[in-house]
Amino acid sequence: MEFNEVIGNRRTIRFYDPDRPVEPEKIQIMLEAANRASRSVQGDYCKAVVVLREEMSDQIREQLKTPTTTVQFDLAPVSIFWYGSSDYDQTGKERLKELVDLGALPPTHGWSHNYVDEVAYTQVVKPLRDDEKLNLWMVSLEAGLQLAQAMLAAVDQGLGVGLSAFNTAVAKDLLNIPDNLIPMWVMFVGYPAENPKAEGQRPRRPLSENYFRGTYGTPFAEDPAVTQRLRDEKMIQEPGVPNDPARKAEIRELAERFGLPL
């Protein structure tokens, strides 16, 4: 699948086929995509635990649910529990020096081993780590980059994915999660039981409402030719139609198949 189409095809999937397992290699590809994400100071901000549906008892799945994370735990063949890690400072110096040695952080941009020791680590990384709010911001943002790449890798392989909340206390015990990890999301993975395009692309506001040029509030002007190209390449797709009878019929069929509330 072409890159632009992968972005355009991604939706949050809520109905998975419980009888169609996910190939392990596809999970590995998702994790490697996450591992390749951009990351500041070369830190390891993200940890993930992959759990198959059959590895969780009915009781555990019930306990992991939240009011809005419900049947996904019953349906998705794979759940990936994502956590943010605040340990990035522990290897911060060495990782940064690696980049200096590789020439990724060159002296042309002010980088040297001494700068790492005396400024970058002691005056930037460590204070960030020591400030609870800043640390949470840093870890969440950096983890989010990894999750996004994992999701796109899943879509590229024909899988459905969705992020959701989970009962973090139950998961902590179940997965043996260390105290210093910060729960992010559970990522459900599986082959969609619903038509992944059935309800169209999720509505998004035009670029001009949220993206600006020069100063905040000055809309970024779209080039209609580029917009059309993105339509042709399926990054921009037709949005869903409210109360679409076909979508309603599909949800009804899924509810009947799985005995869900309707």
Next chain:
Amino acid sequence: MTPRARPRSASSPSDSGCPCESALDVTGDDATQAQLQFVSVQRWVAGTTYDEEHSDRLRQRLDVLRGFLASIDREPDSLVAFCFLRKKDTGERFVSTKRRGVVNEQIDSYVQAQGWTGKAAVANGNIVRSFLIHNGIPIGGKAWTGG
């Protein structure tokens, strides 16, 4: 339900103002008609537009709900009200996690008492959950996966 199910706003379904009447041709015995007088039931029926051409299934759902409510000795509006509490300082209404859990267990007990098993157990329990969901109470459903 429902010797206790008292009409709330109208004496007959035809002038109840229930949106369900335009969406669904719901007729039935007195118990069903009495059920449809409750605001919470009207809201539920109006919300189940995914199934608007299947009024027979709606009657079956009303029966399941009625049986559950009888088992816990509550009327539908009262069950919804039970799931909410108000903050002492602001008066803001919120769903009580504890009470929702109590109701969830009551649903499971009812399903068990009825002797429903397999998919019927899951689907019938979720009928009651659907009633709660359409009344603003997000309550975890289960899925039938054939296991």
